[in-house]
Amino acid sequence: MRDILIRNADVVVTMDATRRELAGADILLRGGVVAAVGQGLPADGAEVVEARGCVVTPGLVNTHHHLYQTLTRAVPGGQDALLFGWLKTLYPIWARFGPEEMFVSAQVGLAELALTGCSLSSDHLYLYPNGARLEDTIEAAATVGLRFHPTRGAMSIGESDGGLPPDSLVEREAAILEDMIRVVDAFHDSTEGSMVRVGLAPCSPFSVSRDLMREAALLARDKGVMLHTHLAENDEDIAYSLAKFGVRPGQYAEDLGWTGPDVWHAHCVKLDAGEIDLFARSRTGVAHCPCSNCRLGSGIAPVRAMRDAGVPVGLGVDGSASNDAGNLINEARQALLLQRVARGADAMSAREALEIATLGGAQVLGRGDCGALVPGKRADVAIWDISGIEAAGSWDAVAALVLCGPGRVRDLFVEGRRVVAGGQMVTVELPRIVERQTALARKLRD
Ligand SMILES: [Zn+2]
Numbered sequence: 001m002r003d004i005l006i007r008n009a010d011v012v013v014t015m016d017a018t019r020r021e022l023a024g025a026d027i028l029l030r031g032g033v034v035a036a037v038g039q040g041l042p043a044d045g046a047e048v049v050e051a052r053g054c055v056v057t058p059g060l061v062n063t064h065h066h067l068y069q070t071l072t073r074a075v076p077g078g079q080d081a082l083l084f085g086w087l088k089t090l091y092p093i094w095a096r097f098g099p100e101e102m103f104v105s106a107q108v109g110l111a112e113l114a115l116t117g118c119s120l121s122s123d124h125l126y127l128y129p130n131g132a133r134l135e136d137t138i139e140a141a142a143t144v145g146l147r148f149h150p151t152r153g154a155m156s157i158g159e160s161d162g163g164l165p166p167d168s169l170v171e172r173e174a175a176i177l178e179d180m181i182r183v184v185d186a187f188h189d190s191t192e193g194s195m196v197r198v199g200l201a202p203c204s205p206f207s208v209s210r211d212l213m214r215e216a217a218l219l220a221r222d223k224g225v226m227l228h229t230h231l232a233e234n235d236e237d238i239a240y241s242l243a244k245f246g247v248r249p250g251q252y253a254e255d256l257g258w259t260g261p262d263v264w265h266a267h268c269v270k271l272d273a274g275e276i277d278l279f280a281r282s283r284t285g286v287a288h289c290p291c292s293n294c295r296l297g298s299g300i301a302p303v304r305a306m307r308d309a310g311v312p313v314g315l316g317v318d319g320s321a322s323n324d325a326g327n328l329i330n331e332a333r334q335a336l337l338l339q340r341v342a343r344g345a346d347a348m349s350a351r352e353a354l355e356i357a358t359l360g361g362a363q364v365l366g367r368g369d370c371g372a373l374v375p376g377k378r379a380d381v382a383i384w385d386i387s388g389i390e391a392a393g394s395w396d397a398v399a400a401l402v403l404c405g406p407g408r409v410r411d412l413f414v415e416g417r418r419v420v421a422g423g424q425m426v427t428v429e430l431p432r433i434v435e436r437q438t439a440l441a442r443k444l445r446d
Contacts, residue, residue, distance in 0.1 A: 003046035059119025059380035061361025064287035064316025106140035126153025151201035217257035250275030285364035292318035314361030
């Protein structure tokens with residue numbers, strides 16, 4: 001693979017230890033890593049990518065998604081409901097998915113993320129109808145070229161056992177654990193620069209048993225993989241935990257081994273002060289999904305308090321049935337706006353939002369090798385053209401990236417390989433994928 005020299009960027013946002021921003025700087029990518037950052041680097045035979053008029057950042061990191069949901073966007077009946085009602089509308093539709101739906105929807109979701117600057121995404125796939133498997137999404141990620149952290153999710157308590165999902169969408173717990181072992185053994189790569197890391201992710205405390213939560217935690221520790229689930233998403237969620245388990249979600253998580261630096265929870269909108277302290281002490285991560293929280297009316301996550309306490313926080317677009325856009329740079333803006341609604345105009349700066357979107361997410365996913373443009377880190381780089389109309393007239397290019405736009409990257413490199421060039425996908429034929437997705441959505445609807 002040829003070296004790449006990104007040259008003359010207006011600003012390079014390094015996210016290094018002192019958060020340096022370098023004006024008129026270059027970045028050399030070699031062998032999948034950042035080889036050098038600075039002014040006037042020699043080309044030495046490298047392919048030169050001109051970045052004048054651009055801000056260059058680490059690739060953004062998405063810590064929560066349900067890629068399959070790109071096939072159920074803006075579904076009538078699911079548009080205006082709270083979480084539990086929304087789920088009940090969508091479950092019967094998802095029950096008709098199969099391998100093709102999982103593969104195509106993952107390609108669409110990941111391409112959308114790539115175009116909005118994301119180089120590393122996790123995914124939470126917790127239903128496997130009609131022969132669907134985790135590898136349907138892993139294969140999709142390989143075609144798109146993103147670094148991918150799929151999680152083997154699960155639901156085991158159906159309606160007849162007092163759970164929320166229909167019985168047709170739940171699996172036996174023994175089969176779930178068996179498949180968790182299978183996918184970790186087959187696909188998890190723990191090495192530095194890894195393109196695929198598998199996590200274990202029972203869907204939520206209201207769709208699996210206490211036993212499965214505990215067993216999954218033990219299995220994750222045994223295999224050295226991470227744990228992920230939904231936690232404390234809204235008031236219904238807290239009420240369910242108190243009624244069913246007699247404890248708040250933080251206590252429930254702690255009792256079952258679901259705290260620690262190898263665990264991250266999605267949403268955490270309703271964490272109280274004690275739970276924030278627990279997460280900070282245990283270095284338990286949070287995937288903050290501001291647009292989804294707005295869309296489902298769940299509330300405003302206490303991100304300011306979490307960050308001040310030292311809780312690792314990353315951003316997530318969440319599934320496209322509850323967002324409905326998979327635009328990660330827009331989530332950074334929304335995170336900033338929501339904290340300001342709750343706490344005032346000085347509650348979060350544009351630079352802090354960008355930090356959460358990059359370095360913060362990498363920390364949450366346990367990727368010390370990603371999230372910063374520092375020699376030795378992986379060559380995951382987003383180039384944003386700020387010469388267009390969105391940022392025209394802005395005085396501070398870095399703040400403008402979050403506050404104004406553009407909402408899409410010009411170029412994206414993952415592991416030193418080009419995924420987006422000139423605002424277009426280069427790894428996949430996007431029009432064909434979109435056409436296939438549209439046909440699948442129409443089939444489901446009719
Ligand atoms: Zn979710």
